[in-house]
Amino acid sequence: MFKEVKSNIYWVGSIDWNRRLFDELIPLPHGTSYNSYIIKGSEKTALIDTVDPTRKTDLVDNLDKLNVNHINYLVVNHAEQDHSGSIPAILELFPETQIVTDGKCKELLMSLLRSPEERFKVIKDHEVLSLGDKTLEFIFAPWVHWPETMLTYAREDRILFSCDLFGSHLATSTIMGADERTLYFEAKRYYAEIMMPYRTLIKSYIEKLDTLKIDIIAPGHGPLHIPTGFILNAYKDWVSEEIRNTVVIPYVSMHGSTEKMVEFLAEALTKRNIDVHLFSMTKTDIGDFAMALVDTATVVFGTPTVLYGAHPQIIYAAYVANLLKPKVKFASIIGSYGWGGKTIDQITGMFTRIKPELLAPVLVKGFPDDAAFKSLEQLADNILEKHKESGIVA
Numbered sequence: 001m002f003k004e005v006k007s008n009i010y011w012v013g014s015i016d017w018n019r020r021l022f023d024e025l026i027p028l029p030h031g032t033s034y035n036s037y038i039i040k041g042s043e044k045t046a047l048i049d050t051v052d053p054t055r056k057t058d059l060v061d062n063l064d065k066l067n068v069n070h071i072n073y074l075v076v077n078h079a080e081q082d083h084s085g086s087i088p089a090i091l092e093l094f095p096e097t098q099i100v101t102d103g104k105c106k107e108l109l110m111s112l113l114r115s116p117e118e119r120f121k122v123i124k125d126h127e128v129l130s131l132g133d134k135t136l137e138f139i140f141a142p143w144v145h146w147p148e149t150m151l152t153y154a155r156e157d158r159i160l161f162s163c164d165l166f167g168s169h170l171a172t173s174t175i176m177g178a179d180e181r182t183l184y185f186e187a188k189r190y191y192a193e194i195m196m197p198y199r200t201l202i203k204s205y206i207e208k209l210d211t212l213k214i215d216i217i218a219p220g221h222g223p224l225h226i227p228t229g230f231i232l233n234a235y236k237d238w239v240s241e242e243i244r245n246t247v248v249i250p251y252v253s254m255h256g257s258t259e260k261m262v263e264f265l266a267e268a269l270t271k272r273n274i275d276v277h278l279f280s281m282t283k284t285d286i287g288d289f290a291m292a293l294v295d296t297a298t299v300v301f302g303t304p305t306v307l308y309g310a311h312p313q314i315i316y317a318a319y320v321a322n323l324l325k326p327k328v329k330f331a332s333i334i335g336s337y338g339w340g341g342k343t344i345d346q347i348t349g350m351f352t353r354i355k356p357e358l359l360a361p362v363l364v365k366g367f368p369d370d371a372a373f374k375s376l377e378q379l380a381d382n383i384l385e386k387h388k389e390s391g392i393v394a
C-alpha cells in the first residue's frame, strides 16, 4: 500500500500492527508504522528514510507498485535501525543510489550497518539538494533523539520530513491524518518516552521551524500532521516550563500497608483539588507513567521495604523518572518498613538529572496508624502549599 502525500510525493512505508515492544523497552499498545517517502522530482528521485529491516518487503513492494526503477538519493534523517535497517536492501536494489546525510550519521551507519563509504554524499547544515522542480533543504537537529538527527524540508511542497520528532507509535490505516484526540495521546506518549530528555533543544528547534512555511509534517512513525498547528502547539506546551497541579504516585505494595497510605494520600490530595495519577508499578504500562510525568508538578514514590530498601519496581520508576528528565519540581516518598532500611537515600540518590525539592517523606513501621495518617495529611498540605508558591494553584 502506498499513499499520495502531494503531487509526485508518496508515503511508501510499512504499518506494523502487531509490534508490542520497541527497543525491548517501550510498550507499543497500538503498534507502530515506519514511514518512508519517495519524492519524484523532474530530474532526480529521492527516498526519505527506509523502514525497519523486518518490513523491508513492504517498502520494496511499494516502490515497485509506483514503478520506481531509479533512486538517485536516499536521504537518511536518523541512523536508528527502525528507519535505516533497510538501507542495505535499497543499496543493493539500486546500485546508483547515494546516501545523503550528515557526517555524524555517516559515521554511525558505517559502524551500525557497515554501509560502504563510497555510497555517501555528506551534506552540511542548511545545504540544499535539487531534484529539478523540487528542492530539499537539510536542517540539522542533533539529539532528537540521537546525536546525528536531522530534518528534511521540501521547499516547494512545504513538507517537513521530521523522522522521530513529532512521531507517534500508532498503527493506523489513516496514515494521512488520524483524529486529533487519538493522536494527542499517542504523540504525547511518544514524546514522553523518547523526546522528553531533550526538551530544551526541541524548544529551540521549534522556534527555528516557526520561520519556515510548513503545510505538512511527515514524521517517521504514525500519521502525518496536516495541518501542522495541532502537533506544534502540543509540543510547545510539552516543552514549555508550564507544570500542572498534579501528583503522580508510582507505587508497589506487598501486604497492603503502602497501598493504604497511597490511597489515603490520594484522597487527601483530591480533597485539596489536586489531580492524582496512581500507577501500580507491577501492573502499569511504563509509557502511561512516562506520559503522566510530562507536566506533573510532583511525584510521590510509594514503596514497601525489600531487604534493606525500596522495592525494585520503585527503584525502576525512580530510574525512569530521572532518565526522562521531566519538569517535576517536588518529590516525596511514602511507605512501610519492618525493621529499617535505606529507602530514602536509595531513591533520592538516583536523582542525578532531575533536582526536585524533597518534601518530608512519610515512612511507617508496619501498618499505618493515626500518626501516619496525620503525617500524610501534612504531606498533602505541604504539596498544596508548594503548588501555590509555584503559581500553579491560585
Ligand code: FEO
Residues within 6 Å of the ligand: 078, 080, 081, 082, 083, 145, 164, 220, 221
Ligand atoms: Fe524511530 Fe530513533 O528511531
